[in-house]
Amino acid sequence: MKKKLEVLGEFVAHVLLGTAVFIVIALAALVLAIFTHWIGSFTVGKPLLLSVLEFVEMAIFLGDCGLLLWWVLKSTIDACRKL
16 A cells, blocks of 8 residues: 555646656747747747747647647556556
8 A cells, every 4th residue: 555655646747747848848938939929029020930939839838738638648657567
């Protein structure tokens, strides 16, 4: 029983750590989105710069979601193997 609780505690810690990292990276994407919106109010260099910034913002966010999914799946598989 003690081993199961240790594995459960380790799993919960891994998921919480992954979620914390996700939030930090998602905040970076949010700051970039706000910056992109602010840049959009200008008229100079708008089309190319906005397209690049929106692409980078989406790449950061989708990459972050993919890494969180991978982290949770890996933690789940590792916890199941230890049981």
